[in-house]
Amino acid sequence: MMAGFEPQIIAFCCNWCTYAAADxxxxxxxxxxxxxxxVRVMCSGMVDPIYVLKAFEGGVDGILVAGCHLTDCHYIxxxxxxDETVNKLREVLHVLGLEDKRLRxxxxxxxxxxxxxxxxxxxxxxxxxxxxxxxxxxxxxxx
Amino acid sequence: MExxxxxxxxxxxxxxxxxxxxVPDLVDYVQELPNVVYxxxxxxxxxEEGVSAIKKAIKEHDLNRVVVASCTPRTHETLFRAACExxxxxxxxxxxxxxxxxxxxxxMKEPEKATEKAGDLIRMGIAKARLLQPxxxxxxxxxxSAMVIxxxxxxxxxxxxxxxxxxxxxLVEKEPELGGTLRSINxxxxxxxxxxxxxxxxxxxVKSHPRIKTHLSSKIKQVTGFIGNxxxxxxxxxxxxxxxxxxxxxAVGAESLKPEGQYGYGKLANVVTQLELEEKMKKGEPAxxxxxxxxxxxxxxxxxxxxxxxxCMTAIKNASLIKEANPKAKVWVLHRDLMTYGVDFENHxxxxxxxxxxxxxxxxxxxxxxxxxKKVEKLKVYHELWRREIELPCDTLVLTTPLIPSEDNKDxxxxxxxxxxxxxxxxxxxxxxxxxxFAMDGVYICGSxxxxxxxxxxxxxxxxxxxxxxGPLRMGYVKAEAINAAVDEEACxxxxxxxxxCSFQAIELQPKGDKRVSxxxxxxxxxCGTCSAACPSGAISMHHFTDEQILAQVEALFx
Numbered sequence: 090m091m092a093g094f095e096p097q098i099i100a101f102c103c104n105w106c107t108y109a110a111a112d113x114x115x116x117x118x119x120x121x122x123x124x125x126x127x128v129r130v131m132c133s134g135m136v137d138p139i140y141v142l143k144a145f146e147g148g149v150d151g152i153l154v155a156g157c158h159l160t161d162c163h164y165i166x167x168x169x170x171x172d173e174t175v176n177k178l179r180e181v182l183h184v185l186g187l188e189d190k191r192l193r194x195x196x197x198x199x200x201x202x203x204x205x206x207x208x209x210x211x212x213x214x215x216x217x218x219x220x221x222x223x224x225x226x227x228x229x230x231x232x
Numbered sequence: 233m234e235x236x237x238x239x240x241x242x243x244x245x246x247x248x249x250x251x252x253x254x255v256p257d258l259v260d261y262v263q264e265l266p267n268v269v270y271x272x273x274x275x276x277x278x279x280e281e282g283v284s285a286i287k288k289a290i291k292e293h294d295l296n297r298v299v300v301a302s303c304t305p306r307t308h309e310t311l312f313r314a315a316c317e318x319x320x321x322x323x324x325x326x327x328x329x330x331x332x333x334x335x336x337x338x339x340m341k342e343p344e345k346a347t348e349k350a351g352d353l354i355r356m357g358i359a360k361a362r363l364l365q366p367x368x369x370x371x372x373x374x375x376x377s378a379m380v381i382x383x384x385x386x387x388x389x390x391x392x393x394x395x396x397x398x399x400x401x402x403l404v405e406k407e408p409e410l411g412g413t414l415r416s417i418n419x420x421x422x423x424x425x426x427x428x429x430x431x432x433x434x435x436x437x438v439k440s441h442p443r444i445k446t447h448l449s450s451k452i453k454q455v456t457g458f459i460g461n462x463x464x465x466x467x468x469x470x471x472x473x474x475x476x477x478x479x480x481x482x483a484v485g486a487e488s489l490k491p492e493g494q495y496g497y498g499k500l501a502n503v504v505t506q507l508e509l510e511e512k513m514k515k516g517e518p519a520x521x522x523x524x525x526x527x528x529x530x531x532x533x534x535x536x537x538x539x540x541x542x543x544c545m546t547a548i549k550n551a552s553l554i555k556e557a558n559p560k561a562k563v564w565v566l567h568r569d570l571m572t573y574g575v576d577f578e579n580h581x582x583x584x585x586x587x588x589x590x591x592x593x594x595x596x597x598x599x600x601x602x603x604x605x606k607k608v609e610k611l612k613v614y615h616e617l618w619r620r621e622i623e624l625p626c627d628t629l630v631l632t633t634p635l636i637p638s639e640d641n642k643d644x645x646x647x648x649x650x651x652x653x654x655x656x657x658x659x660x661x662x663x664x665x666x667x668x669x670f671a672m673d674g675v676y677i678c679g680s681x682x683x684x685x686x687x688x689x690x691x692x693x694x695x696x697x698x699x700x701x702x703g704p705l706r707m708g709y710v711k712a713e714a715i716n717a718a719v720d721e722e723a724c725x726x727x728x729x730x731x732x733x734c735s736f737q738a739i740e741l742q743p744k745g746d747k748r749v750s751x752x753x754x755x756x757x758x759x760c761g762t763c764s765a766a767c768p769s770g771a772i773s774m775h776h777f778t779d780e781q782i783l784a785q786v787e788a789l790f791x
Contacts, residue, residue: 099786112304115333123345126352127334128785129305131715131777135761143783147790163671164760165651165735174765206338228790 096150096216098125098209101140103133103156105163106199113202121206122213125153132156134167138178145187148225151216153208155195168196186223190215236362239270239295240354241286243277243302245332250275252336254347258301261351267362269293277302283315290319297361301329301354322366324714324776329357352789359788363781367714372755374460374478374704379404381452381644384412386679386690387483388434393698394481395443399705402475403438404447404466406640410435412485413680418510420687421549422576428514430687447473455480455647458755459674459710479674479701480648482658483694484640486680489530489633495600496629501607503629506546519554519561520628524611526600527567531634533596538655540634540684544571547632548584555587564590564624566600566613574686593617602629635684648675649736657683668697673710676701715776716757717764723771724749730763730772739763 102108108129114121130136133156141152154175159168175194182192193212197205240262244250255273262271270293274282277300289295298321300312305328313323331350339346376399380391383405391403409415410431417427438444450468457463462480466473488507490497497503502520504512513519525547531540544567551563565584570591572581585591594600598614608629614621637656645652650670651659658681661671668676678693679685685693704710717730717739726748730739738756741748750763750772761774773779 097789099789109306112306112330112333115304115335115337118337118340120341121338123335123339123342123349126349126356126789127330128356128782129330130761130782131774132760132762135765135774135777137765137779137782139779140782140786144786144789147787149789160651160654164758164762165649165671167760167762170733170762170766 094217094220096124096213096221097148098151098153098212098216099144099149100125100127100153100155100209101130101133101136102127102153103167104129104131106157106161107133107155107195107197107205109199110197110201110205113199114206117202119202119206121209124213125209132162132164132167132171134164134170134174136171136174138174138181141178141192142181145182145185145191145222145224146228148222148228150219150222150225151191151193151212153193153195153212155197155205155208158196158198161198188219190219191222234296236267236297237269237293237295238267238297238299238358238361239286239289239293240268240299240301240358241277241282241289242271242273242331242354243282243300244273244275245302245336246276249302249332249336252340252343252346253331253350254343257347258351258354262354262358265355265358267297268358270295278308278311283311286312286315287319290316290321296321296325297364298326299329299354299357299361300326301331301350301357303332304328304330304334324367325361325364327357327361327364329354355791356785356788359784360781363778363784365775367775369711369714370754371709372458372460372712373709374707375476376705376708377401377475377477378479378481378701378705379462379464379475379477380481380483382412382483382485382679382681383407383410383438383446383448384483384485384679385414385430385434385687386485386694387412387481388438389691389694390481390483390678390698390701391444392434392437392441393695394702394705395441397698397702397706399443399702401444402447402464402477403444404450404452406449406451408449410438410446410448413488413507414687416507416511418514419549419553421545421580422688452643452647458753459704460755462674478705479676481676481678481697481701482644482648482650482670482681483677483679483697484638484644484681486635486657486684487638489636491530491631491633494529495526495631496602496604496608497631500602500604500629502627503608503631506543506550506630506632509550509628509630513550513553518558521558521561522625523551523554523561523563523628523630524624524626525551525563525565525630525632527565527632529631529633532568536634536636536655538634539571541571541573542684542686543632543634545577545580545686547630548572548581548589550630551589552580552584552587555584555589559588562590562625563588564592566592566594568594568596574688635680638681641681648672650675650677657681668693668700674704712755713757713759715759715774716754717752717759717761717772717774719750719752720771720773721749723769725769725771726750727768729766729768733762733766735760
């Protein structure tokens with residue numbers, strides 16, 4: 090583990106479930122590390138692979154793609170489509186040499202504020218162990 | 233595009249944000265960012281004062297984009313969008329940044345880092361705001377008529393309610409008669425009213441109402457279209473009929489489980505379900521001298537885990553009626569738990585005990601045992617409280633079975649694009665916030681098609697669904713969400729992935745010149761954006777969540 094390393098995380102959260110779960114974590118005054126920046130999307134199924142790739146290119150250390158559970162999607166079956174996207178992305182990330190744990194896929198319902206906080210806690214811990222994204226150094230060298 | 237002139241309003245939310253995030257520093261910080269021409273902080277941006285400040289600044293500083301950093305769009309986006317609109321700015325030129333629920337409240341112990349995070353989030357929001365486009369919600373005309381599927385008491389009440397509000401109603405019933413499950417029922421509990429009388433009164437009202445067209449022995453063959461313009465095709469004896477309606481209410485009810493093979497049902501002569509008992513009692517046939525009822529037959533078991541709620545009361549009702557008609561009769565109710573929820577039901581239960589009905593608790597580990605060859609002679613029951621086995625004489629064994637979802641629900645779910653739960657009941661949009669609506673706009677739900685309900689509950693739900701279904705009919709139009717998909721026809725290669733993926737049948741390939749390109753039906757599009765994520769040509773973009781906007785947000789984190 091790198092001393093003092095604070096990973097940077099982007100979380101793509103669906104408007105209806107996980108974004109609401111993140112709000113619930115707030116209204117319940119839970120505490121989780123401030124390493125995450127949430128980007129609101131309408132559905133986890135709308136997360137374009139390019140968002141994830143561009144974020145890694147920019148130097149982010151980890152990405153969370155989170156939305157509704159399979160049975161309570163506002164758009165019927167968005168999570169199924171999201172799973173497909175993420176599975177394909179994993180292959181690409183593997184080729185690029187990025188560790189699997191840098192991309193996390195979760196289903197977090199609007200009522201699961203605790204789970205949201207737990208996921209962020211775990212991600213921060215995992216990423217601290219992994220250290221900075223290999224892309225971060227490259228991006229910084231280019232800059 | 234005109235040069236963006238962005239105004240940023242950062243909220244203290246009293247101490248909720250202000251005590252942890254250094255709001256004044258952020259106000260200074262954002263002023264350095266490109267295109268930000270104005271920024272201020274408010275004690276409460278959502279107050280009258282805050283909202284006026286937004287409107288004033290739009291005019292004074294000629295703002296064409298507004299960013300509010302405060303609580304959550306889930307509660308306050310509508311308010312701030314309205315403020316923009318009132319000041320003459322298209323409401324889609326507004327962007328919300330959540331620095332309370334997702335920042336100050338969860339990082340109270342780390343104010344420095346919370347401030348840094350809030351700064352990042354606001355910078356990201358501004359980056360998106362720079363690229364926002366004005367959008368218009370399209371208006372869809374609504375045909376002033378409705379269809380109610382299901383001619384039971386709940387469906388009839390919904391149809392009458394709409395008709396009394398002066399709307400044309402098509403009431404569709406698959407059986408040759410109106411009345412549904414209630415036609416088999418003897419008396420209604422609580423009021424001790426004859427079910428037949430209620431059905432007759434309602435059916436007469438329905439048949440004589442000039443606004444209601446009743447379609448009996450009719451099955452729905454197809455439903456296409458969307459809120460305002462559903463095209464319905466019916467199959468019936470007369471052949472096919474077609475009509476169009478603005479909204480639809482689903483009230484198809486549920487069915488009573490027939491517990492084949494359980495406790496001798498279907499094999500032994502004197503084993504009936506509660507519903508069959510009611511039919512007997514209705515005809516005036518005596519129930520017998522020794523009547524045993526077993527509750528939860530086929531309910532709250534591994535293969536059907538739910539509680540059907542209304543059956544305990546049905547058993548208590550019938551047990552009481554038997555005792556009232558023949559005080560010398562012996563009636564035992566074997567139960568696992570007793571569900572006597574609702575107004576007066578507990579009194580009803582107490583009264584049954586006073587009448588001499590005996591309640592014995594059994595457990596699923598040691599269910600009652602039927603003894604008899606051709607008919608049930610007696611039952612062996614392990615009495616949970618006495619902790620010993622007893623024998624009960626029995627000349628009628630009544631099995632209390634749950635309501636189960638109708639097989640028709642599958643067709644309805646497919647045709648109306650509404651969800652089903654794990655058991656096959658249809659699912660409302662939201663249990664608490666939208667209890668009688670489906671997620672599909674313009675389609676509403678009431679009665680036991682959702683979950684077993686008694687008549688009182690079903691009728692209340694019918695009124696609620698009718699009120700909801702009447703809303704768009706009365707308005708004459710609905711506004712479709714402006715956050716939907718848009719196709720760049722030049723870039724579209726016509727591969728059709730979007731058409732395959734769309735769960736709302738909102739996209740189809742249509743000929744255009746010498747190629748086929750996707751076409752979005754804005755009234756059907758829900759704006760989930762899966763098509764845009766999947767489009768290999770980058771030809772589809774989601775209004776208000778375009779690739780450019782989201783990527784700008786992501787890239788702003790690193791700038």
